[in-house]
Amino acid sequence: MDIRPIKTDADYExxxxxxxxxxxxxxxxxxxxxxxxxxxxxxxxxxxxRHFPLPDADPVEALRAFLEATGRTQQDLAALLxxxxxxxxxxxxxxxxxxxxxxKLSKEWGIPADVLVxxxxxxx
Numbered sequence: 001m002d003i004r005p006i007k008t009d010a011d012y013e014x015x016x017x018x019x020x021x022x023x024x025x026x027x028x029x030x031x032x033x034x035x036x037x038x039x040x041x042x043x044x045x046x047x048x049x050r051h052f053p054l055p056d057a058d059p060v061e062a063l064r065a066f067l068e069a070t071g072r073t074q075q076d077l078a079a080l081l082x083x084x085x086x087x088x089x090x091x092x093x094x095x096x097x098x099x100x101x102x103x104k105l106s107k108e109w110g111i112p113a114d115v116l117v118x119x120x121x122x123x124x
Contacts, residue, residue: 003036003039003040003043005043006043006044006046006047011047012044012047012051015040015043015044015047016044016070016071018040019037019040019041019044022037041110045110048069048070052065052069058118058119058120058121059097059115059116059117059118059120060090060091060093060120062111062115062116063077063090063091063105063111063116064091066109066111070109072109074087074088074091075087077090077091080104080105080108080109081101081104092123093120093121093122093123094122094123095122096122097116102116102117
């Protein structure tokens, strides 16, 4: 396995490029490639926690910051949440995050659930 610590921005970019290719074709869990994906994902998460901490923000601000920091898009959020209108409504504060949505964001993307369950205002 060609994995190394993430110490610099260049290392971070390399690791992101490595895991991005797995998004198209996910490796089999428990396989050598699956283990590589898991280790790289953990290294990326640790680096991001140190260098891109989520601000003490409401859940929507934190979600937006996470999307920006990780290069994910609203389309990625839509795929995770199940529909483009749902993702749009959440980001525009027209729909509150549900327990199911929070669970998916936490499990799939590693966003701490405690960041997402904070109370916040919806748009009128």
